[in-house]
Amino acid sequence: MPAVIPLGDELYREEINLPLMRWLMTFMLVIGLAFSLVLFGGSESNEPPKVVSVILSAVFLSVAWLMSNFLKFTVIVTPELINLQSGRFHTSIRIADVQDCLINNRPPLVFGGWGLRVTRFRDGWVKAYSFGRKGIDLVMKNGPYRHIIFSTENPEQLREIIEGRQSNVPGYV
Structure with missing residues (x-):
């Protein structure tokens, strides 16, 4: 979505949605949750060790959390400032x-x-x-x-x- 109606003393406001980042974040979240489910699943002989599942789950969920910062980018121009936020x-x-x-x-x-x-x-x-x-x-x-x-x-x-x-x-x- 390009420029939107400015609020208050804003001269310009733009919000850029990034659907690719939303897709990647969801992908990382699903993989992280899948590794979390391995921790609580049944004990099969061919499953990875629990430590590996904990580490991989933490890595993928952390990456998903970090990617959540880049779902939307906002530019706001006021009479004195330019504000950039992601x-x-x-x-x-x-x-x-x-x-x-x-x-x-x-x-x-x-x-x-x-x-x-x-x-x-x-x-x-x-x-x-x-x-x-x-x-x-x-x-x-x-x-x-x-x-x-x-x-x-x-x-x-x-x-x-x-x-x-x-x-x-x-x-x-």
Whole structure:
């Protein structure tokens, strides 16, 4: 679902649902539960040792829990902030700290794949919320990351909103 109706003082709101992640999370959950059932099943001579079942169940259920963070990605732009959220992972960026706003056409593999990625480019650290779509590249004035890149369905519209706010933000030079 692309942009939705903004709430309150929001200038832009977008929620991107990721059905592939939902499918993968369900798959991991089913496998984890299958290994859990082995623990409580009957004792057959050809079943794996209980320790292996406990370890595999814990691994698959942990991966399913981690994947639950990437079922939906939300972008919210307010007059002063850009908020990015994917499950429990949240980033708030002050518009006054943005030096430049560019459209990003690079594929997700440049950042290491889909999801939340942190990597290093020649000019500094990059934090990417990459979900296989075109996106926005925010070049930062200061902070731990030189670039913050995120996917969006409407990169041109979002860039116009951010650049419009940059010229109206107090302290922007």
